[in-house]
Amino acid sequence: MNILSTYSDLFLRAFGTTIQLFLYAAVGSLVLGTVLAMLRVSPVPVFRWTGTTYVTLVRNTPLTLVFFFFVFAFPLLKIVKLDPFQGAVVALTLYTSAFICEVIRSGINTVPVGQAEASRALGLTFGQMLFSVVLPQAMRSVVPPLVSTLIALLKNTTIAAGFSVGDAGSISYVLAENGEDMLLGLSWVAFFFVLLVIPLTLVQRALEKRWSVAR
Template identity: 40%
Template sequence: MEVLTDNAGLFWRGFVGTVQLTCLSTLLAFALGMLLVSFRISPVPLCRGLGATVVTVLCNTPLTVLFFGVTLGLPMLGLTGAGYFTLAVLVMGGYASAFVCEALRSGVNTVETGQAEAARSLGMSTAQTAALIVFPQAGRAAVPPLGNAVITLVKNSALAGGFSVYELFSTEKTLVERGYAVAVVFLWVAAAYVVLIAVISAGFRLLERRLAVPR
């Protein structure tokens, strides 16, 4: 307990950093994911091809490579205005958006095509059909995979610690450098991750039950 009590401020700073990084990355991932899935289900072949290309590239590129590409590549292009925290949010949110897109697209596939056709027969545009008919129903089916995407974001936030962003993994490095036992510090940091992931999992389970369709 001495490791925790003597360094409560550092642990709290790292925990808050991880929470902030996860929340902002999640918001960006959901916004970009909805945009990407709109492209993927678009009736325009060019939009579908563009959406599929972006998702394929992001899904098959390691997150570490994206971090290096953004944090080292942008300064080489003269784009140095954003801080490391902002760059980490952009990288993690952009990376996770591909998985959010695929989760939503799997939900879209559960919606009967007859409903979209009925909406169009009533004079609704493609955008209105997607926003008012398809996406609300698709969101219900996509809750579990979306929860997994957010949990993965929490775990991936540890990579940001290697790029000058202070979060839980940075706390571990700091305390180890101060001479504390690696195993003890690791256990406390791991416990913080477990608590955070447990809260997120409980929230998505509750959301899944609330949105479940009675059968």
């Protein structure tokens, strides 16, 4: 408890930054991941190729390398000025969206083809068919893997500490500089991460219970 009381301000600031990183990246990756999933199942070959290429490249690129590009290399292009926090959000969003895309696409594939054919027979466009018929059904089956992906995103925020972002991952650096017991300090970090994961798990269970379908 001595470490927690002595460095309470550090823990509050660091985990506050971690939560901000997670929320921004979660919203961005959910939106971008859904768009990419739509591209992957699009009847237009160019759109399918674009979505497939993006997912293949990003999923096979180390997250640390994505961080390095957007925190250090991208600002040198002088297109858009990004501070380390903004660069971390962009890196996490682009990386996680590739995994969310595959989760949503797998959910789309669970919807019977007849649903899409009936929608097209009624005169719905591809976009109307996806948003009104397919995606609502697909989301019911992808809640567990989707929440698992978001939990992975939460843990991946610690990588930002190596790129000048004062999140939870940076706590160990401060403790090491002050000669504190690293095992105890990191145990508290792990404990607070568990507390952050619990709400996500509860949301997953609530949605599964609400959307449960008798098979």
